[in-house]
Structures are given as C-alpha cells and as structure tokens.
Amino acid sequence: MKHILKTAFAAAALATTAFTGAMAEEVKVGVAAEPYPPFTSPDSSGKWIGWEIEFMDAICAEAKLDCVVTPVAWDGIIPALTSGKIDMIIGSMSITEERLKTIDFSDKYYNTPTGIIGAKGDDFDATPEGLSGKIIGVQVSTIHADYAEKYFGEGAAEIKQYQTQDEANQDLAAGRLDAVQADAIALDAFLKSDAGACCELKGNVQDDPAILGAGVGVGLRKGDTELKDKVNAAIKTIRENGTYETFSKNWFDFDIYGG
Known part of the structure; x- marks a missing residue:
C-alpha cells in the first residue's frame, strides 16, 4: 500500500x-x-x-x-x-x-498614412499652405501632435491638443475646428460614422519618418x-x-x- x-x-x-x-x-x-x-x-x-x-x-x-x-x-x-x-x-x-x-x-x-480631414465644402488640402490660418486638432502625446506643430504651426495655423482622438473629432463635427490630423484608418472609421458625415478626407500629409516613424x-x-x-x-x-x-x-x- x-x-x-x-x-x-x-x-x-x-x-x-x-x-x-x-x-x-x-x-x-x-x-x-x-x-x-x-x-x-x-x-x-x-x-x-x-x-x-x-x-x-x-x-x-x-x-x-x-x-x-x-x-x-x-x-x-x-x-x-x-x-x-x-x-x-x-x-x-x-x-x-x-x-x-x-x-x-x-x-x-x-x-498606414497620416491624414487630414475637414468639413465638406471647406476647400483646402493637407499642406502647410492649405492649412494656413486653420485650427487643427490633434491628440496629445502623439506623433501627429509633433508633426502638426512642426509643419503647420509656426504661426501659420493654431494647433489644439486633446486628451483623446474622439474629443478632437467631435469638436471638428461641432465646427470648433477646421481640421483634424491622425492615422488615416482611424479617421476613415470616424468619417464612416454618423458623427463623421459632416466631413471628408482632405489628403494625406507628406511623410517624415523622423517624426511619423x-x-x-x-x-x-x-x-x-x-x-x-x-x-x-x-x-x-x-x-x-x-x-x-x-x-x-x-x-x-x-x-x-x-x-
């Protein structure tokens, strides 16, 4: 046993x-x-x-x-x-x-590319010249915030930073922003939503691997x-x-x- x-x-x-x-x-x-x-x-x-x-x-x-x-x-x-x-x-x-x-x-x-979206009917493109004088929303602590400050800031555009991407998107839909920069796929998902029906893709930004990775x-x-x-x-x-x-x-x- x-x-x-x-x-x-x-x-x-x-x-x-x-x-x-x-x-x-x-x-x-x-x-x-x-x-x-x-x-x-x-x-x-x-x-x-x-x-x-x-x-x-x-x-x-x-x-x-x-x-x-x-x-x-x-x-x-x-x-x-x-x-x-x-x-x-x-x-x-x-x-x-x-x-x-x-x-x-x-x-x-x-x-994936980095895109810029804005209201339908607002005619501009995703260039420093096209965004001059615009208010651009970006998410804080992102490559998009760094890129927007370098290429679209410098007194040409006002850059507003948000804690979340959703807050930036909602302010664009409400007319408090002229444009939003983010990952093109994430922006596409917003544009396909009810809230994003206001807006359209204005183009992709010129690549900068040093910032965008x-x-x-x-x-x-x-x-x-x-x-x-x-x-x-x-x-x-x-x-x-x-x-x-x-x-x-x-x-x-x-x-x-x-x-």
Missing part, C-alpha cells in the same frame, strides 16, 4: 509540474483607455474588440502568452510600461527615434529581450501562416501591413 501511495503521489507531482510548465505566462497589455476604432474599443458589455485586439490574441496564442488587456490613459502609457504596471503596449504606437530613447519596440506590425510596433521595456524575441517570432509566424491576413480581412479591404 505504501508503495502504491508513493507512486500515486509521485505521479501527481509530475502531473502538477507538467501542468505548471504548460501554463502560459501572464502579460499585461496596455491599450489606450479611450475608444480608438477600428483598432481598440470596448463593446457594450465592456469587452475590448478591434483589429489590434485580434492581432494581440493571435500573437499571444502563438507565443503562448496569457495576455490581459489593461486600459491606460494614452499620455501615461509609456510611464506605465517603464514602471512595470504593464508589460507591453499594443496601441497603434509608431516606432520613432524619440520613443526608442525610452522604450523598445517589436518589429513593425502595420503601417517607421510603422507601428509593440512597445516593450528596454532589456526585456525574452519577451521581444517571443513577440517578433509570433509576428513573423502569423504573417507567414496566413493568420494575419485572415483576421485582417474582417476589418480592411486592403493590406494594412503597408510598405
């Missing part, structure tokens, strides 16, 4: 060890607390949905990570990462030299090479095995990965 019990306990211990070893590593994934369709938004039940949520689910499944969506105010999301409150950022964050001074990034997982990547703490390697391997795999293309087709009729 003692031998049987001893064998049973040993088997149970091995099973527990195997189960523990198979358990996925928990990772807190920071997303902007406010809705940012079609990338990240809470539905009516509070569940987060969107293209980037499906991207997160795909890479976390591939890398065997237990990823937990953790909403954080956008202007505090990098400090939340560096302080350890979150483990990575999946929030349409562009890879820029300035951000690379503080955090690290995965390989690019998408890249080299595409969007997963934000990671410097020195967290193990997690970075897992994420990069997962991005590569889902791109190669068709998973990326499959879920992207649910959201876009073009290749969001970009050039």
